[in-house]
Amino acid sequence: MRKHYAVAGIVVAILVASLIVLAGSRAPGKTATTATDEAGAATLPTDPPSPGASAPDTDYAAMVKLLAARYARHPSSTQDAMALADAYLMTEQPAKAEALYAKVLATEPDNQTAKAQLAMALHASGRDDQALQLLTSVLAANPRSQLAHYNLAILYFSQQRAGLAREEWRRAAAIDPTSGIGRTARSFADLMNDEGSGTHSGSGGG
Numbered sequence: 001m002r003k004h005y006a007v008a009g010i011v012v013a014i015l016v017a018s019l020i021v022l023a024g025s026r027a028p029g030k031t032a033t034t035a036t037d038e039a040g041a042a043t044l045p046t047d048p049p050s051p052g053a054s055a056p057d058t059d060y061a062a063m064v065k066l067l068a069a070r071y072a073r074h075p076s077s078t079q080d081a082m083a084l085a086d087a088y089l090m091t092e093q094p095a096k097a098e099a100l101y102a103k104v105l106a107t108e109p110d111n112q113t114a115k116a117q118l119a120m121a122l123h124a125s126g127r128d129d130q131a132l133q134l135l136t137s138v139l140a141a142n143p144r145s146q147l148a149h150y151n152l153a154i155l156y157f158s159q160q161r162a163g164l165a166r167e168e169w170r171r172a173a174a175i176d177p178t179s180g181i182g183r184t185a186r187s188f189a190d191l192m193n194d195e196g197s198g199t200h201s202g203s204g205g206g
Contacts, residue, residue, distance in 0.1 A: 060091050078104055078111070086117060094124035112138050116148045123155050131155055146175040150185055157188075166192045 067084040074080045085100035101118035104111055115138050123131040132155060138148040153168035166189050173186035 060087070063087055064091055078108060082114060082117070085114075085121075089117065089121055089124065092124070094121040097121040098125070110141075112142055112145055113147060116145065116151050119148075120151050120154070123151075123158070128155060128159065144175050146172050146179065146181055146185075149175070150181050153185065153188070162192060 064084070064087045067080070067087050071077070071080040071084045081100050081104050085097045085104070088094070088100065089097035098118060098121040101114045101121060104114040105118065108114065115134055119131040119134040119138075122128075122134065132152075135148050135152045135155065138145050139152070142148070149168050149172035153165045153172065156162075156168060157165035169185040169189040169192075173182045173189060176182045177186060
């Protein structure tokens, strides 16, 4: 069965990005510090479910509620819109995430983070060609976009193109090995080497 997206990888990336936004307003049970710690200890996703296969965890649901209330108070805030979009993506609501990323890009067309995350929303909806095109455009504008390399690795991994995924995770880790995403990328790349995942590498798409 085709894997729509690697849930663990998406969750780690979004936790690192969105929970930092919550540093001044903590969501229940989560902090920016623990997000980074969790990112460093991530495990390689092997059989992610399709979108909507499981209900969001209670802490994540509480986080969405908190961020939605915050965004309602500041509808013109890019930071709050991005945090809520990330939370929607993490809780398997890609259509809602896509709408918010698109809203941000309507006013900030050069927002590369919004583009990289919009690609994940498209990917979660099964539109991999569009996701790939978007990530490619982000990397053309900024080859050192750690998030774009990381998200591209998720896309490749879900398509069972392990060799390409490993290389993108290596690139993401090399940009900043001390960040949460960098440590997770290195962990994923190392796990793929340890488990011999390279035997599934190739250029075939999903």
